[in-house]
Amino acid sequence: MRIITRIAELRGLVRDWRLARESIAFVPTMGNLHAGHASLVGAAHTHGRRVVASVFVNPLQFGPNEDFNAYPRTPDEDFALLSELGADVLFLPTVEEMYPKGSAGSTFVDVPDLSNILCGAFRPGHFQGVATVVVKLLNLVQPDVANFGEKDYQQLTVIRTSVEDLCLPVRVVGAPTVRAEDGLALSSRNRYLTAEERARAPQLYRALDRARRSLESGETGIAEIEREGMEALRAAGFRPDYFEVRMARRLERPQGRNVDVVVLAAARLSRARLIDNLQCRATGDLGN
Numbered sequence: 001m002r003i004i005t006r007i008a009e010l011r012g013l014v015r016d017w018r019l020a021r022e023s024i025a026f027v028p029t030m031g032n033l034h035a036g037h038a039s040l041v042g043a044a045h046t047h048g049r050r051v052v053a054s055v056f057v058n059p060l061q062f063g064p065n066e067d068f069n070a071y072p073r074t075p076d077e078d079f080a081l082l083s084e085l086g087a088d089v090l091f092l093p094t095v096e097e098m099y100p101k102g103s104a105g106s107t108f109v110d111v112p113d114l115s116n117i118l119c120g121a122f123r124p125g126h127f128q129g130v131a132t133v134v135v136k137l138l139n140l141v142q143p144d145v146a147n148f149g150e151k152d153y154q155q156l157t158v159i160r161t162s163v164e165d166l167c168l169p170v171r172v173v174g175a176p177t178v179r180a181e182d183g184l185a186l187s188s189r190n191r192y193l194t195a196e197e198r199a200r201a202p203q204l205y206r207a208l209d210r211a212r213r214s215l216e217s218g219e220t221g222i223a224e225i226e227r228e229g230m231e232a233l234r235a236a237g238f239r240p241d242y243f244e245v246r247m248a249r250r251l252e253r254p255q256g257r258n259v260d261v262v263v264l265a266a267a268r269l270s271r272a273r274l275i276d277n278l279q280c281r282a283t284g285d286l287g288n
Contacts (some may be wrong), residue, residue: 026143032188033054036178047145054091151238192272203236228285238267
């Protein structure tokens, strides 16, 4: 596996692959890789002859009081895992390489209808930073397919919308959330949890699962389902930001009968802000 840190070198390699008519699959990450990332790289091998993974902790998607400096960085372990998984290239740029004019002076990609709800309401500017860096990376790697995890469901929706609206020639593929045996979604930020917090963390999944079962059984009281979810998280010691039911495709408020929805939540346990979601088909009439 090659490590590439410079944009010019990556462009040259991508040009050679394209001339050889080799398909490319891409997995962008922020590093500190775990089994969830490994599943994305495994899926990428089914979509492309060549597989590129990137590790870049993107400053644009962190707020001024967030954990950019503390975000776990494990470059040696990441390299070893990606090598074992058979990636062709690890793209490992610096902040200066990605934002030569400085991140504050960059051109931004914004999807306002999706970026200011749910996590976006609590992390202003976050999804603008996500959309900007992903579009930059897609332009650099020029993949046929890009793989993203469904755990970050709102992020995946923002990326799909960006790609569609900007007419980028790439297929965005979502991969199911990888979970621990007790249901906790795997995340790099799980490292922030103490042993006692880790024991409580699966309550987030359990609250989502109760909501999912209610919707699948035909319950239509969305406000009550959301209220019960928030109360369950508070009772488990979380500080929840939100617990909401949304339409699956574009995250609008739910309506209709027999529709695909997603239940999403974000909640804090001390230093860790955990997000998760479950998709389902709501069988009842959710109204207009």
